[in-house]
Amino acid sequence: MSEDFYDILGVSRDADEDEIQQAYRKKAAEYHPDVSDDPDAEEKFKQAKKAKEVLTDEEKRQAYDQLGHERFEEAEKRGGFDQGPGGMGGQGPFGGMGGQGPFGGGAGGGQGFGSVEDIFEQFFGGAGGGRGGGSRRRQGSDLRTSLEIDLEEAYHGVEKQMTVERPTECDECGGEGHPADAEARTCPECDGRGQVRQVQQTPFGRVQQTGTCQRCAGDGEIYDETCSECRGEGIVREETTLSVEIPAGIQDGQTLRMEREGAPSPTQGPNGDLLIDVTIADHPEFEREGDDLHYHKGLSFPQVVFGDTVTIPTIDGEVELEIPAGTQSGEEFRLAGEGMPRLRRRGEGDLYVTAQVVTPESLTEEQQEALEAFAEAGGEEIEVDQSFLQKIKSSF
Template sequence: MTSRAYVARDYYDILGVSRDATPDDLKKAYRKLAREFHPDVNSSPEAQEKFKDINAAFEVLSDPQKRQIVDMGGDPLAPGGGGAGPGGPGGAGPFMGFQDIMDAFFSGGGMGGASRGPRPRRRPGADALLRLDLELSEAAFGMESPITVDTAVVCSVCEGSGAADDSQPETCDTCNGAGEVQSVQRTILGQVVTARPCPSCSGYGTVIPKPCGKCGGDGRVRTRRKLTVKIPSGVEDGMRIRLAGQGEVGPGGGPAGDLYVEIHEKPHDVFTREGDDLHCKVKLPMTAAALGTRLTVDTLDGQESVDVHAGTQPGSTLRIRGAGVPRLRGGDQRGDLYVHLDIRTPTKLDAEQERLLHQLAELRDEEIVEPARGNGFFSRMRDAFNGHA
């Protein structure tokens, strides 16, 4: 089975800059290309791949050490280590690949550099996110809502240590507590000391002979908890409420992250919401709009009467001040309720109603165009074709 050689990418060509480009030149080129190929602007699959290449090129050329490897003919992002010269990809012998060189530079080993030391078993936990569906009135006036969350909590048996009662973490025999092991290899840059996490202790520097039977040595377990979240009045769809320290407990019983409760407001049967204002539509007969009337309108606080003045035109809107949603952290301030009038014209009239409307039109001196009675031009043409001319 033959293997294909990896061809190093020309990151300068990807960004469209010269090999002596300054950091400012790189930033300008990256921003220009990012605006053109960002997935939010250009959704084509080719653009997405191009955007990945642009990011990779900027990442490499912005790093002096990675850029030096590119200038030497290598590719620091090549799988398994890339580059030209001795010790290239898949090469055997006393030289290491470029990926190993990068590991040496960025893992704390370097050219015989200092050790990183063991990583702590106790680390901070991640944040958690929970969706909460609310009715309009609940979001408007606030409430206290019970919620159920599934998160990691400190193990009650080992209290976060990860060890059984009769066991304690012991120093790793492989790395002697350093958390990493080092090796010396020759490269095209000379002798390089590489440091990698210890395979025996996973970089902790200690091992647990008898892990806790409940948490398996992680110091935390998943459980379902019930909490109460206070919803302030005026929250909107998409807002998040932060509950500090109620997220995931970290490995080794580390401090918990935060819990974010994301508000999702359910659609309402009557009202639509725009910020702190509410909108609704009310059907109104033509005669009521012409003569004027008094409407009873539903609001979040109950029913309220509002006057419709005589001669109100289609598309008119009535405003009820202070009948909207309370403003978030706005004290007693509230938005308004807008009532949009849908004035309806009757579609079917009996003989008496039609006579009265004709009479009204005559009194108002309004011209009425009578419908065609069959003696118009098109009627005569139809009769001619039918042989009745």
Template sequence: GLGDFGLEDSLFGSIFGRGRSSTRERRRAPDLRYDLELTLEEAFTGTEKTLEIPRQRTCTSCRGSGAKEGTSTICPVCNGTGQLVTETQSGIGFFRRISVCSKCGGSGKVVQEPCSLCKGKGVLEELHEVTVTIPAGIDTGYTLRLEGEGEHGDGDVTPGDLYVVVRVSQHPLFERRRDDLYISRDISIAQAALGARISVPAVDGEAYLDVPKGTQTGSLFRIRGRGMPRPGSRNRGDLYVIVKVVTPVDLTDEQKELLRRFQSIEDKRATS
């Protein structure tokens, strides 16, 4: 039936390279990569960035030949084929080696007078603006693919893709571990001994932590749901607070007296 013919034609086309899409897939402009650095705050909220991407396009004056009109000649080395063929003989027969002509670079033509617009390069440099939407919660290494925003395509050459690779810069307060954030917070001896409610910086404002009495330096506490957003989810990571008990300096006379009394009571408790 007609359907069987279509399948067979597609199968043989894929095997022998005669498929309709095979030529188009082979003729594709190069992909580009752009490294984008974000702050932790930008990664937290998500953002939109306009990027300037350096690209190349075929020169409009020489149409990619690199030569001023009428000044290109046939390459004398390869006679315009763009290839060099060498044959060697061994004990089992002849071997033919085909390589790109080093004189003309495979174009088959030699430039006598370079194009004044592209300076003989055959391409023009341009800055292409691309707007990219960064989702909330992404981390270093996250890659966005923008189809068709790579190197420019001409004629039957399709444009390449643009890959935006994200790097989230280090933050002066927070250390990130996947979706969780860690922060160090100082507390006084009195707060550690008696317990206290303290404020803790968070990326989206301020959080509060109830420090239990008797807290020691290095104690780790978790504030649920105040970390980074999880991409594709409504949930968030947690905020972890590492507590450091700070020994006071520059005490007043009254504070010194209170500490002496405190120490005296501790000594009596130890000997009783």
């Protein structure tokens, strides 16, 4: 698969955000690890997601187009770049005043960029880049909830409706946190930049860090009046009903991710994701172990002595099982393909049936006489196969 983000999604370099989102949804549906049989599905899914995240972020996309794939990836991996000695005329592409190598910057040396976001701001944002100069679109926070299903639903897969309480944009102020006619003034904390810089002295020298201004939340402006509905937060909590697709074969404790169904961004960026922890309720008949199921079948003494054909329930119906003559209590039989669907592979697990001889609690006079005759004919000594005894011991 090509490394170029545009090629990964199969869109042109002038594609708009809607085209990119639509292309990503197609790739996600094709390569999602829960549904794809492609051995490289997980990696392709991650590449498509990364491509979408970069190309739908205006500043990152501009940086990607200007730097190219390799430089962009290198910048993100490094996260920060130390500057070389001070002086005029930095070397290499984008060498600033006194900086060495790629992305060296800053007059007279000093510290390097704190993160890759600072690179974007330096080259493509700057003081005039949007309201407050330092404001960037950030993804909202992820939310987490839980959902319980039964074993039958995990076997077949199911669509569940669930109600989630999550923060959402305030309708009263449109997410701004203040009335439309509120008077704005420059934030005194960040002087309108939307960001504040702090310098700390460490054993390795002075370290400069850049962070979002907490007073104005990166806007660069504050207002003389706040919204009465959201109290200036721009966000209120509301209940939302979502349709959740549970894939067949899901395991107890696995987590589903619903993209963009989390908390909204405080900076007009994309929503976070909703994480759903799935638990599977205990079943009255079956015990699950991975993709396999276990079932205990009660059998009478005559059935195990003479053999019999018995009906065994499965999640998807019933099957017949031949019980051979002389079956011992605790013996296990395997029914191939009668277990749970495999989540990321084709086929199903197996159903293991354990024979359990049931001792009657009461007998008729005729039954008692027959058993007494059987005991007298066979004597009191009972020989037990050693391999069977080993099975019994291992079960404890």
